[in-house]
Amino acid sequence: MQLHFSKMHGIGNDFVVLDCRHEAFPLDAAQIRALGDRHTGVGFDQLLSVEPARDRSCAFYYGIWNADGSPSGQCGNGVRCVAAWLHRAGALSLGDTVRLESPSGPVSVRLLNANEVAVDMGEPIFDPARIPFAAEHAADRYRIELDTDVLEIGAVSMGNPHAVVSVGDLTDSALQGLGPRLTVHERFAQGSNAGFVRQLDRGHLQLRVHERGAGWTQACGTGACAAMAVLHRRAEVDDSVQVDLPGGSLRIDWAGPGQPLWMTGPAAFAFEGEWPIPDAAGQTPG
Structure with missing residues (x-):
C-alpha cells in the first residue's frame, strides 16, 4: 500500500x-x-x-x-x-x-x-495536578533535582506538559545533557517538554526546546507559549512577546489569567x- x-x-x-x-x-x-x-x-x-x-x-x-x-x-x-x-x-x-x-x-x-x-x-494551566507535575500547590518556581544538579523551573501545560528553565546562555554545552534528563524527570508523570529560555527584554525571548518523544527541535510552538506564560506569571514580560527559536520566530500574546493565549506564526x-x-x-x- x-x-x-x-x-x-x-x-x-x-x-x-x-x-x-x-x-x-x-x-x-x-x-x-x-x-x-x-x-x-x-x-x-x-x-x-x-x-x-x-x-x-x-x-x-x-x-x-x-x-x-x-x-x-x-x-x-x-x-x-x-x-x-x-x-x-x-x-x-x-x-x-x-x-x-x-x-x-x-x-x-x-x-x-x-x-x-x-x-x-x-489558557495556560498551572495547577500541578492538571499538568501533571508532582507538587503540593501551584507556584511560580519549583526546585527540581537532576542527579547532582538542581534546577529552578516553571511548570505549565499548554495541552501538553512543559518545564521552563531561565538561562543566561543558550549555547552552554550543559544544556545538551539537561534537556533529555528533564524531559523524563519522575516529577512529570507523563514526561515533559524541556524549554530553556533567555530573556532579552520584556518583549523578546530566545528559546531552545527538547521535546518528549522527538528530542531537540528547530521550533516548538507550545514551548514558546509555555515560556511566555511562565515568565508572564512572574511579571517578567509584557502581554505580547516575540519568541526566537532556532528555526524562526513566533508572536505570543496573553493578557493573563482568564484570557486565552494566542500564538501567531508561519506554516x-x-x-x-x-x-x-x-x-x-x-x-x-x-
Whole structure:
C-alpha cells in the first residue's frame, strides 16, 4: 500500500500530514517510527492526521504522534500546518476563524494568509495536578533535582506538559545533557517538554526546546507559549512577546489569567510524496 503524505514545517519544526478525512488512520506505532526515521523513512518531529471531528462544534480533528510512535496531546506549530493544509485542500478560507479538535481539546485558528496562522491555544494551566507535575500547590518556581544538579523551573501545560528553565546562555554545552534528563524527570508523570529560555527584554525571548518523544527541535510552538506564560506569571514580560527559536520566530500574546493565549506564526509546505507502508515484520511491498 502506498501512503500519500504532505511534508510541512512551522519554522523548522517538521511534520508529515496525512489525509484521514475519508479513511481510518492506517499506521501503528512501529510504522510511525519507520516513517519518522530520517535515514530510512521520510523523517519528522511529529506526524499529523486530519480526520472528521468527534466534537460537533469543531470542523475537523487532528491527531498527533511523535517520531518515536508515542501520541501527543498538542502541537502549536502542527495546528498551524493543519490549518494551512486545510486551506490548500479547499476546506478553510482566508480570514476564517474555525474550531479544530486536538487530542487535548478544541482550539480556534484564524488563517491570516495562505502561510500565516493565528491559534487560540487556550489558557495556560498551572495547577500541578492538571499538568501533571508532582507538587503540593501551584507556584511560580519549583526546585527540581537532576542527579547532582538542581534546577529552578516553571511548570505549565499548554495541552501538553512543559518545564521552563531561565538561562543566561543558550549555547552552554550543559544544556545538551539537561534537556533529555528533564524531559523524563519522575516529577512529570507523563514526561515533559524541556524549554530553556533567555530573556532579552520584556518583549523578546530566545528559546531552545527538547521535546518528549522527538528530542531537540528547530521550533516548538507550545514551548514558546509555555515560556511566555511562565515568565508572564512572574511579571517578567509584557502581554505580547516575540519568541526566537532556532528555526524562526513566533508572536505570543496573553493578557493573563482568564484570557486565552494566542500564538501567531508561519506554516510552509515542503513537498508531497508516496511512502510504501511496511508490514508488521518491517518489510515493504516490493
